[in-house]
Amino acid sequence: MQPSIVFIKNTGLLVSDLPAAGGGAWMLNKVPQISLIFWIIKILSTTVGETGADYLAINVGLGTAVTGAIMTALLISALVLQFRMNRYVPWIYWMTVVLLSVAGTQITDALTDGLNVSLYASTATFSLMLAALFAIWYRSEHTLSIKSIVTHRRELFYWAAILLTFALGTAAGDLTSEALGLGFRLGVLAFGVLIAAAALAYRLGASPVLTFWLTYILTRPLGACLGDWLSQSREYGGLGWGTIITSVVFLVVIIALVVWLSQSGKRQRKATGALFVRVK
Secondary structure, eight states, X not given: OOOOEEEETTSOOOGGGSOOTTSSOOOOOOSOOOOHHHHHHHHHHHHHHHHHHHHIIIIIOSOXXXXXXXXXXXXXXXXXXXXXXSSOOHHHHHHXXXXXXXXXXXXXXXXXXXXXXXHHHHHHHHHHHHHHHHHHHHHHHSOOOGGGOOXXXXXXXXXXXXXXHHXXXXXXXXXXXXXXXOHHHHHHHHHHHHHHHHHHHHHTTOOHHHHHHHHHHHHHHHHHHHHHHHHSOGGGTSOOOOHHHHHHHHHHHHHHHHHHHHHHHHHHHHHHOOOEEEEO
């Protein structure tokens, strides 16, 4: 019997991106379309990850072990929800991203502050780990495109990569602003220029997959430097907002944008109808 062919309409997913028949159940792409709003929420979520992790470490007072256990439980719950969905659900997806951002920051902070691992070493280690993950992912699936997250195996690769980008971005951001002495404002400027360069390369014909992942990695240290600049006291080169105000303001903006995306997605699904057509 001839295998079924699945055409997915209005998702940006190419038929050639689909896994081979028998490689696992197919589902709607679990990652949002890449747009300006996507990058705005991504930067805001990384900033919340930086300020939220600082708040939990300094202000809550529950201790590292208890705080870590609570965040791990929340993250696992979010990932379980995410994997149970068979399509992209904005609030679940972005809740998972925010929690991964906090977790990635805490991992790097634990290595730096708890184990005295240098930022040079942690940046290099996370870079190698992310490169190895990408190599395994590509060898297994023959694509790193986020337009083809249509099986649970690809979704596992995707979320593992997201966690590593947050850990790497935190280390790189701290290395730039602290160890190299550039400060928060210059860090925001430096990583902003690098992101603009990646966007320009994409416009000039560079690989969309490569430029996406480079930009995704760079938005983490940008968000970290931005979070530190806003939250740290003026004595240390910040604006003095504090971690609570910075986290709350950015979370409110994230929630507003996610609500808007959810309503927009509902209208689009009503307009497009069924997304799957099977042909045998």
